[in-house]
Amino acid sequence: MDDQTLPPQHQDERPGREGEMTPPPVYYSESYQPAGKLKGKVAIITGADSGIGRAVAVYYAKEGANVVLVYLEEHDDARVAMQEVERAGARVLLYAGDISDNEQCQRVISDTMQKFGSIDILVNNAGEQHPQTSLEDISDEQWEQTFQTNIVAMFRLTKAALPHMKAGSCIINTASVTAYKGNPLLVDYSASKGAIVSFTRSSSIQLAERGIRVNGVAPGPIWTPLIPSTFDEETVKTFGADTPLQRPGQPCELGPAYVYLACDDSSYMTGQVLHINGGSVING
Numbered sequence: 167m168d169d170q171t172l173p174p175q176h177q178d179e180r181p182g183r184e185g186e187m188t189p190p191p192v193y194y195s196e197s198y199q200p201a202g203k204l205k206g207k208v209a210i211i212t213g214a215d216s217g218i219g220r221a222v223a224v225y226y227a228k229e230g231a232n233v234v235l236v237y238l239e240e241h242d243d244a245r246v247a248m249q250e251v252e253r254a255g256a257r258v259l260l261y262a263g264d265i266s267d268n269e270q271c272q273r274v275i276s277d278t279m280q281k282f283g284s285i286d287i288l289v290n291n292a293g294e295q296h297p298q299t300s301l302e303d304i305s306d307e308q309w310e311q312t313f314q315t316n317i318v319a320m321f322r323l324t325k326a327a328l329p330h331m332k333a334g335s336c337i338i339n340t341a342s343v344t345a346y347k348g349n350p351l352l353v354d355y356s357a358s359k360g361a362i363v364s365f366t367r368s369s370s371i372q373l374a375e376r377g378i379r380v381n382g383v384a385p386g387p388i389w390t391p392l393i394p395s396t397f398d399e400e401t402v403k404t405f406g407a408d409t410p411l412q413r414p415g416q417p418c419e420l421g422p423a424y425v426y427l428a429c430d431d432s433s434y435m436t437g438q439v440l441h442i443n444g445g446s447v448i449n450g
Contacts, residue, residue, distance in 0.1 A: 169404045169407040169412075170403050170404060170407070171403070171404060171405055171406050171407050171412070171413050171414055172188075172189075172389070172402055172403060172404075172405055172406075172414070173188050173189075173403070174399035174400065174402060174403040175187070175188060175394045175399060175402055176394055176395075176397070176398055176399050176402065177391070177394045177395040178395075179395060180294065180392075180395045180396065181238065181240070181294060181391060181392055181395055182216075182240075182390070182391025182392055182393070182394060182395030182396075183216075183240060183242070183243060183391055183395075184215075184216040184217075184220075184240075184243045184246070184391050185242065185243070186391075186394070187389075187391060187394060191216070191217065191221075191389050191390060191391075191416060191417050192416040192417065192418045193220050193221045193224050193250065193416075193417050193418055193421075194221065194224045194225065194228070194250075194418050194421065195418045195419075195421075198225070198228070198418075198421075198422060200228040200229050200230075201229070202229060202230045203229045203230070203425060203428075203429035203430070203431070204226055204229035204230050204231035204287070204425070204428060204429055205229070205230030205231075206230065206231075207226075207230070207231040207232070207286040207287055207428070208231065208232050208233075208234070208278065208282040208283075208284050208285055208286050208287070209223075209226050209231045209232070209233050209234065209286065209287035209288075209289060209428065210233075210234040210236060210274065210275075210278055210285060210287070210288050210289065210323075210327065211223050211226070211233060211234065211235060211236065211289040211291060212236040212237075212265060212289065212290055212291050212292035212319070212323065213236070213237065213291040213292035213293065213340075214233075214234075214235035214236055214237055214244070214247060214291070215235065215237035215238075215240045215243040215244035215247050216240065216243045216247065216390060216391050217388070217390030217391060217392060217417055218291055218340060218385065218388060218390060218417050218420050219235075219237075219247075219289070219291045219292070220243075220247045220250070220417065221417035221418055221420060221421040221424075222289055222291065222420070222421055222424045223235055223247060223250075223251050224247075224250050224251060224254060224421065225421035225422065225424065225425050226256070226287070226424070226425065226428070227250075227251040227252075227254035227255065227256035228254045229425055229429070230255075230256075231256060231286075231287065231428075232256050232257040232258070232282055233251050233256050233257075233258055233259075234258075234259045234261060234274070234277075234278050234281075234282075235247055235248060235251070235258060235259070235260050235261065236261045236263075236265060236274055236292070237260075237261070237262055237292075238262065238263070238264060238292070239262060240391075241262065243391070244260055244262065245260075248260055257281075257282070259277060259278060259281050259282070261273075261274050261277060264319075265292065265319040265322070265323055266314040266315055266318055266319040266322070268322050268326075271319070271322045271323045271325075271326045272326050274323065274326070275323075275326045275327055275330065279330055284330065284332075285327050285330045285331050285335065286331070286332075286334070286335050286336075287335065287336055287337075287338070287428045288323070288324060288327050288331070288335075288336075288337045288338070289337075289338045289339075289340070289424060289428075290319075290320040290323060290324065290337070290338070290339045290340065290362075291339075291340040292315060292316075292319060293315060293316045293340065293342075293355075293358075293359075293392075294311070294312060294315045294316065294355075294392070295312070295352050295355040295392065295396055296308050296311075296312065296352075296354070296355070296396070297351040297352055297396060297397065298351065298353070298354075299350075299351060301353055304353060304354055308354060309354045312354040312355055312358050313354070313357075313358050313361070316355070316358035316359065316361075316362065317358050317361045317362055317365065320339060320362065320365065321365065324337060324369070328373075328378075331378055332377075333376060333377025333378065334377055334378075335377075335378050335379075336378065336379040336380070336381070336427065336428055337369070337373075337378065337379070337380045337381075338380075338381055338382065338383065338424055338427045338428060339362050339365065339366045339380070339381075339382040339383075340362070340382065340383055340385065341359045341362045341363050341366070341382045341383065341384040341439055342355070342356070342359040342362075342384055342385060343384050343385065343386045343387075343441070343443045343446055343448060344356035344359055345359035345360040345362065345363050345384060346363075346384065346441075346448035346449075347446065347448055359384075362382065363382065363384075363439060366380055366381065366382040366437065366439065367437045370436040370437030371437060374436060379427075379432070379433075379435065379436040380436055380437065381427045381432070381435060381436060381437070381438050381439065381440070382438070382439040382440070383420060383423055383424065383427070383439065383440050383442060384439050384440070384441050384442070384443065384448075385415070385420060385442055385443060386406075386409060386415060386441075386442065386443025386444045386446055387405055387406040387409060387414045387415065387443075387444065388414060388415045388416070388417060388419075388420065389405070389406075389414045389415065389416055389417070390417060393405055393414075406444060409443065409444030409445055409446055410444060410445030410446065411444040411445050412444075413444070414444075415442065415443075415444055419442065420442050423440050423442055426440075427440070
């Protein structure tokens with residue numbers, strides 16, 4: 167097929183395993199030139215075992231940051247991510263747990279402070295999605311779970327981290343192109359991502375007087391374990407074909423944007439969202 171972008175594949179377990187993907191995602195581009203832009207910083211990244219989170223962790227490590235890798239339960243993927251970060255010369259803290267639980271959020275922060283003594287960057291990236299062809303098929307349980315993971319956990323972890331963040335710190339939230347375009351199969355996911363955009367804008371205004379910047383990234387179709395574990399083989403086969411660039415993006419193509427938002431290059435930027443989506447113009 168002319169619009170085929172990937173081999174057909176599906177994983178039965180969510181949120182998916184990187185080791186079962188064909189081809190595997192690309193997490194770092196060797197053409198990237200690190201410049202020590204995050205030297206000595208401490209970054210907490212959720213959903214960091216694979217996908218966008220892992221790419222961000224590797225790029226941050228290359229730029230000199232120490233990294234806290236927060237993930238749900240994908241231990242094998244998390245160990246690989248830890249090894250890649252350590253190879254870049256960074257110190258690492260692994261934390262497995264469900265951050266929609268407020269107590270887990272508190273432990274992430276306390277463990278980070280105990281190991282590193284500071285928090286300079288918080289990347290709220292963890293998310294989940296559950297396609298449904300009809301609104302009536304979205305159960306109350308699914309709706310609540312999607313919001314718990316995608317926005318409630320973000321609020322709780324940010325709230326727990328803020329007392330330890332000083333002027334010059336930053337928060338980066340992963341939204342989605344679906345927050346702006348919508349998606350008929352992902353109504354609850356798109357709604358939760360819209361909430362992230364509003365949370366980013368509102369909190370950026372409130373935190374500006376404290377010198378803490380808040381920005382976001384709204385990815386388009388990116389090749390991560392979430393995709394084959396969410397969609398069927400036919401959908402995966404043409405994933406990303408409907409973008410102007412006619413392909414899915416790789417996690418490595420987002421890493422530099424998260425570096426930009428975390429370093430002093432973006433010192434006059436807050437309350438904004440970067441759109442890395444293969445060319446879709448969303449006017450948002």
